[in-house]
Each structure stands twice: as C-alpha cells, then as structure tokens.
Amino acid sequence: MPTRFRPALLWLAPVLLASPLVAAALQAAPPAPVTLPALTFTSPDAARGAQRSAGCAGCHGAGGVSGEETVPSLAGQVASYTRQQLSAYRAKVRGDSTMQNVAARLTDQDIADIAAHFAALAPGPAWKGADAAVRAQGAALYAKGDPARNLIACSVCHGAGGGGSDSLILPSITNLAPAYAEGTLAEYRETVPYAHPSPQAMHAAAQGLTDEELTALAAYLSSLK
Template sequence: MSRAIRRRLPALVVLPLAAGLIGAVAQTAPPGGNPLALTYTAPDAARGQALAGQRECASCHGGGLVTTYPGLPSLAGQQPSYLRLQLAAFRAKLRPNDTMQKVAADLKDQDIADLAAYAATLTPGPAWKADDALRAKGMALFMAGDGKRNLMACVICHGANGRGDDRLGVASITNLAPEYAQRVLHEFKDAPGFPIPHPDAMRIVLKDYTQADLDAMVAYISSMTP
C-alpha cells in the first residue's frame, strides 16, 4: 500500500457550497487544525461503488447517482476534489443538512476519497427541460457575461462544458438539477461577505445578478448537454 498522503482540500473557488461553510470553518477549526483536511491513500473507485451501495446513496441521488428530483443534486461526474470537500463539510457539520450530516458522520477519510473517486467515473445526468428563450439568455450570460452590468462569464471558471476543474476544486455544474441550482445560487448571492478571498468570489460574481438573470442561468446550466 502506498504511503498515506496528507492533503488539504483546495480553497473554495466559485463552488456550489452552503454559504456559511467557510465562515464556520474559520470560527470552529481547532488551533493548528482543519476539519476539512483529509488523509488517504490512492482512492479506490471500486470500493467507493460498494460504499455507495451500502449507504444507499441512490435512494436520494438516483440510480447511477443521477437524480430525477429537481431539488437534489446528481453526483455522477462530479469533480472528486469538490465532492471530497462537501462530504468533509457535512461530516464536520459545517454544511447544513440533517440527512447528509448523518450519512457522513462515520465516514473515514479513505471512505470519502473512495466515494468521490467512484462518482467521478460516472457520466453526468441528462439535460433537464428548459424554456428555449430563457436558456438562450442564460447561455449568453454563461459564455460572455455582460460587461455593461459588470457580470462575469461563468465559463472562466467552470469551462465551456460546465465541467469545472478538479485541480482547482471547481465543481461540475453540467445539467445541475434546476431547483437545487436556484437554491445554491441564492445561498451565494444572499450571503454576507467572506473574510477569505476565494469563497467570496461567487458572492461577488452574483452580486449584480437579478432574479431574471438567475432564472436564465438555471435554465442553461440545467440543460447544458442533451
């Protein structure tokens, strides 16, 4: 077995994460410690698949970890660095969700790494239905932003296909469940300022977005690929 490697998860960079997480980390992390730091050996996707079955992840996130419920995220195809961060945050009770906190409570660091590796092997779910005109507006904002209104293009961080970047911890948002996407965008937009630059980026990006803009963005990112 390869030597255990201590890894610190990357700072949040425009990720769909509960708005209070980073502030909570700053306030509750023990001296010299980081509740989101993980220690694990090379992730094992096959073991992650077995764990997902044992934990009945499909009961909420769908078969093949592709949700059919618009209020819950699919995990299929998610970037492993992002999913590791979420599971660690739920385990540390820094991301609010009673169900997920219970699910993650007894996960070991290796379990988290293996589950994330498994999810990353899966194909993202299909596009959700969206209004064509609204989707077109969302696509324009995603790809080019709006310089006159100081709206940054989402493509800069999430990529043209919305798949994010594992090296930077940027989440895949391709075909994100629409109700979930709307809720997370509001969590960021309505959040107070963060004391740390990277997690504050998403709040700043969304600051000047109107509800109509958010509706258009949700229509697009929930239906990016057929």
C-alpha cells in the same frame, strides 16, 4: 511614508476598477474564516466507493443521476469537489441536516473512495422542459457575463462547457437539477460559501444577479450536457 504612495494608488484605482473580477471582489463582504481539516487517505479505490455509496441512490438516483429537481446528481462530478463537500457536511460547515448525518458515518478514506466512484460515472442526460428563450438568456450570461454591470462570465471559472476543474476544486455544473441550481445560486448571492480556497468566488459572481437571471442560469445549466 504612506502619503508618498497615495498619488500612485489613485492612478491605479481606475485601472483596477476596470477589471470586473476585481470590482466584484471588492464589493463582496470579507469571507468567514472557515478551514476544513485536510483529509487523510491512500490511493482512492472506486470499487470500494461503489459499495460504500449503495445508500446514496435512494436520493441521488441510480448511478448518481438524480431524477429529483431539488437533489444534485453526483455522477461525473470532479472528485476534489465531492470530497470537499462531504468533508464540509461532516464538519457541519455546510448546512443540510440530512447530508450532515450521511457524512457523519464516513471516514476520510470512504470520502475519497466515494468521490472517485462518482467521478468515474457518466453524467446523466440534460434536463428538459426549460423555455428556449429563458435558456438562451442564461447561456449569454454564462458565456459573456455583463461587463456594464460588473457581472463575471461564469465560463471564466467553470469552463466553456461547465466541466469545472479537479485541481482547482471547481465543480462541474452541467446537467444540474434545476431547482437545486436555482436555490444554490440564490444562497451564494446572499452568503459567502464555506471552506473553499476562494470562498469569495461564487458570492462575487452571483452578487449582482436578479431573480430572473438566476432562473435563466439554472435553466441553462440544467440543459448543459
């Protein structure tokens, strides 16, 4: 008898809503049900990955360190995330026709080898030029969020230093190309990303952010070593 349980649920509601994570997730729209096919590969070979990724440097920079503000670096990125994104482009689940064409030429083994190659490279230097006060605003949001507005601290998932997690498929977000970071955060604010085990996560995290805060966070991430 469902009515019997109603008082208990009402009692629980304020407790649940007091948790910013839960509250933000509740406000978010339901995720689009997208599943990427699992990749099939044997033990990744970074040396082979280096050969297969010679053509990437033209856009992503030598050694996977981008000098272009709109293009993400690949050096030092967690392998599980690079695999997932290449697989998402190949399945045309992540938009961007350039990367969809690049990924269309890759086998599952290529993807695993390339991801292992870039994960082993040293990340590039921090981007310079962001205003110190803007960066500080981003740093505060990153570390603490804003509980009064149900904004989740980014560090909860990405780690205090922004290093991400290979086992949880959480990207490293240090040294992010600033214009790419801002554009990607704006996209997450409007849409639920694809294919991730927790597709709501970034949408929920970005939902309440103002344009000014997106700029501040991008400035901070680009300066994060």
